[in-house]
Amino acid sequence: MPEMPEVETVRRTMIPLIKGKTIEKVILWYPKIVATDHEKFLSELPGKKIIDIDRYAKYLLIRLSDNLTIVSHLRMEGKYHLTTSDAPKDKHDHVEFIFTDGTALRYNDVRKFGRMQLILTGTERQTTGIGKLGYEPNSSEFTSEYLINGLKRKKKNIKNTLLDQSVVAGLGNIYVDEVLWRTKIHPLSQANKIPAEKVIELHDQINQIITEAIKLQGTTVHSFLNANGQVGGFQSKLQVYGHVGEPCPVCGTKFEKIKVNGRGTTFCPHCQVIYK
Template sequence: MPELPEVETVRRTLIPLIEGKTIAKVVLWYPKIVATDHQEFVNELPGKKVLDIDRYAKYLLIRLSDDLTIVSHLRMEGKYHLTTPDAPKDKHDHVEFIFTDGTALRYNDVRKFGRMQLILTGTERETTGIGKLGYEPNSPEFTAAYLVQGLSRKQKNIKNTLLDQTVVAGLGNIYVDEVLWRTKIHPLSVAKKIPAAKVRELHDNINQIIAEAIRLRGTTVHTYLDANGEVGGFQNKLQVYGHVGEPCPVCGTKFEKIKVNGRGTTFCPHCQVRY
């Protein structure tokens, strides 16, 4: 699943491809991708101009004229690519935005899990899943004190807590494994039992790893590509994710892998302390 750094990279690569363009027509090959009214989606968008693209956590917010926003969540394998309306349709292309300049933006999703919503700009927190999210890394609101307070109320393990998005928004399986290893916290540690000093260290490592992953244009482990069809670079920096059975770079102990709420979780049994 594209996590915050990957979605941010998609945003940055998508802006120069579609900003300033006017939508002429919308084609829904698989209408279920659109979670709001399908007919309204098709009827309202022609004539609207793409003003900008924002992002919150794993959500893209495509800002349009007349105070409309397309909220797009890529889920597991969603991708955007620029083409032309007469280009052959890939079997996994599900939505097409045709622009007045003769180009077209297609949304491709092998698993069909991604979703789009058409909303009034500014109502994201009232009308979409964004309203349930915590603060995202490297934002002014995501302070060490905020994370200490947030984890102090969580009885479940830290891996699930960081994945559920209500305390920290934008982290997925890859980056949670990385930040827990760097902070030396066992993934099954009870969140509220982790010492405040260790939580502050976790806060700093979350910020640093996410910033570095954004700088390297995300992580391509399975199928992630940006809007230009290019892979990320952070997969070359992964220290623990995908390295089960290999020696820990710090202590030499072999990394182990367990299932935490159904998610594969790699960790060092020596370095990472269970609280």
């Protein structure tokens, strides 16, 4: 699943491709991608101009004229790419935005898990899943004090806590494994038992890893591509994710892999301390 760095990379690469363009027509080849009224989606978008593209956590916010926003979640394998309206349709293309200049933005999704919603701009927290999210890394709200207080309320393990998005928004399996390894915290540690000084370290490493990953345009492990069809670069920097059975760069102990709430989790059994 694209995580915050990947979605930010998609945002940055989409802006020069579509900002300022006017939608002429919308085609829904697979209507279920749109979670709001399909007829309204088809009828209200023609004539609207792409004003900008924002992002919150893993959500893209495509800002349109007339105070409308398309909220897009890529889920597992969603991708956007710019083409022409007469280009052959790929079997996994599900939504097409045709622009007045003859170009077209297509949404491609092998698993069809991604979703779009058409909402009034400014109502994201009231009408979409964004309202259930915590603060995102590197924001002014995401302070070490905020994270300490947030974890105090969580009696479940730290891996699940960081994945559930209610405390920290935007992290997924890849970056949680990397962050926990860097801070030497075992993924099965009970979140509210982790010492405050360790939580401060965790906070700083979350910010650092997200910054590094965005700089390298995200991580491509399976299928992630940006809006220009290019892979990310952070996969070459991964120290623990995808390295099960290999020696830990710090202590030499072989990385182990377990399932945590159904998610594959790689860690160092020697370096990473469990807090209970």
